[in-house]
Amino acid sequence: MKNSVCAIIAAGGSSRRMGGFDKLFASLGGKPTLARVLDAFQACGRVDRIVVVVSQDNLTKAQELVSGKEWPKVSEVIVGGERRQDSVANGLAKLNDCEWVVIHDGARPLVTPGLIERGLEAARESGAAVAAVPVKDTIKLADPKGFVLGTPPRGNLWQVQTPQIFRYDILAAAYRNLTEDVTDDAALVEKAGFKVKLYAGDERNIKITTPNDLAVAEALL
Amino acid sequence: MKNSVCAIIAAGGSSRRMGGFDKLFASLGGKPTLARVLDAFQACGRVDRIVVVVSQDNLTKAQELVSGKEWPKVSEVIVGGERRQDSVANGLAKLNDCEWVVIHDGARPLVTPGLIERGLEAARESGAAVAAVPVKDTIKLADPKGFVLGTPPRGNLWQVQTPQIFRYDILAAAYRNLTEDVTDDAALVEKAGFKVKLYAGDERNIKITTPNDLAVAEALL
Numbered sequence: 001m002k003n004s005v006c007a008i009i010a011a012g013g014s015s016r017r018m019g020g021f022d023k024l025f026a027s028l029g030g031k032p033t034l035a036r037v038l039d040a041f042q043a044c045g046r047v048d049r050i051v052v053v054v055s056q057d058n059l060t061k062a063q064e065l066v067s068g069k070e071w072p073k074v075s076e077v078i079v080g081g082e083r084r085q086d087s088v089a090n091g092l093a094k095l096n097d098c099e100w101v102v103i104h105d106g107a108r109p110l111v112t113p114g115l116i117e118r119g120l121e122a123a124r125e126s127g128a129a130v131a132a133v134p135v136k137d138t139i140k141l142a143d144p145k146g147f148v149l150g151t152p153p154r155g156n157l158w159q160v161q162t163p164q165i166f167r168y169d170i171l172a173a174a175y176r177n178l179t180e181d182v183t184d185d186a187a188l189v190e191k192a193g194f195k196v197k198l199y200a201g202d203e204r205n206i207k208i209t210t211p212n213d214l215a216v217a218e219a220l221l
Numbered sequence: 222m223k224n225s226v227c228a229i230i231a232a233g234g235s236s237r238r239m240g241g242f243d244k245l246f247a248s249l250g251g252k253p254t255l256a257r258v259l260d261a262f263q264a265c266g267r268v269d270r271i272v273v274v275v276s277q278d279n280l281t282k283a284q285e286l287v288s289g290k291e292w293p294k295v296s297e298v299i300v301g302g303e304r305r306q307d308s309v310a311n312g313l314a315k316l317n318d319c320e321w322v323v324i325h326d327g328a329r330p331l332v333t334p335g336l337i338e339r340g341l342e343a344a345r346e347s348g349a350a351v352a353a354v355p356v357k358d359t360i361k362l363a364d365p366k367g368f369v370l371g372t373p374p375r376g377n378l379w380q381v382q383t384p385q386i387f388r389y390d391i392l393a394a395a396y397r398n399l400t401e402d403v404t405d406d407a408a409l410v411e412k413a414g415f416k417v418k419l420y421a422g423d424e425r426n427i428k429i430t431t432p433n434d435l436a437v438a439e440a441l442l
Binding site: 126130132137138139143146154157161182183184190195197198209216218219220 | 408425
């Protein structure tokens with residue numbers, strides 16, 4: 001189907017930093033964090049289809065969650081790989097009929113339909129757009145012993161979030177050349193030589209990686 | 222007095238991003254944020270003296286706050302300059318009898334005595350130490366139009382906080398050469414050719430710059 005927009009919810013992580021407490025199913029305002037992500041993508045009129053990528057350990061639980069009728073756009077729940085990028089690659093393999101791919105962290109439950117839509121709009125020109133907010137704190141580059149090597153000018157630095165939106169052919173080409181470890185999908189696309197545009201993210205769109213973050217997300221809700 | 226440790230609380234900002242709501246006197250768990258900062262420095266056994274630097278607008282209010290007996294280490298409240306570094310320079314001018322200077326943002330109310338002490342310990346070898354936490358999100362370097370120029374490896378990047386601790390003579394030398402705008406004091410010290418060591422900060426030690434941050438700090442308390 002042409003013009004279709006497919007979302008990959010990357011939720012294959014192991015919640016190592018949560019002390020055994022699974023961030024995907026942790027209750028946030030009385031609802032699992034993953035359910036909040038699915039609510040936003042279901043409510044976004046531009047999104048046609050959702051693929052959820054989870055760890056082997058979470059497969060049954062995630063399948064149970066989506067078995068109801070709340071999120072009809074979810075077409076499948078699949079198992080991810082070892083690294084984040086392996087999980088996205090598994091999702092991408094299911095989506096060869098899409099024109100646009102929206103990748104989102106399963107651990108960013110405060111995403112909104114508006115944030116997804118703005119990303120699709122921003123990606124129209126260059127084919128790749130990434131939500132980002134200005135870096136607030138000073139960032140230092142340091143050597144492995146903790147001595148400062150330099151302070152890059154803060155005005156040029158952005159803190160990247162998801163959604164990250166790519167034209168399917170660009171993302172597929174970037175993933176075909178995949179070799180090194182990266183921390184976000186845009187880095188692969190950059191390495192493959194494509195232009196990536198930043199668009200205005202949301203300070204509230206935080207990533208849950210520690211129990212502290214969950215308390216913060218409760219406060220932001 | 223030799224071996225003395227003096228703190229400069231840099232609170233000269235104008236709270237522009239708070240929509241008229243002053244972050245210094247905003248109530249956090251029933252107490253002004255500035256009072257929480259003073260509590261931590263008063264309670265830290267290694268700190269001998271505290272100088273508070275505020276904007277002209279906040280001078281009377283800050284003087285009233287410290288006029289009680291809660292924080293006997295506060296020796297004066299003075300008015301800052303236009304930029305953060307001007308405020309610190311004004312504070313520094315009062316401290317020529319100190320051996321160590323601890324600079325702290327007035328807008329980081331969740332600082333603890335332990336965090337201050339660890340910084341003084343870390344500064345002993347190189348003469349300069351800065352609290353920092355690992356960067357969690359991917360950081361992008363972008364051009365002014367928002368196109369990504371690169372993704373520096375996240376493992377080498379640190380998000381800097383305060384306290385920032387300096388031997389007095391190092392900080393004074395760095396400030397004598399002061400010309401460019403910087404976003405933290407360590408950057409001046411680095412530019413002057415001194416070594417700066419990062420030490421383990423605290424994820425909870427956030428900076429209040431928006432009303433959102435205040436809600437987050439409430440949750441972290």
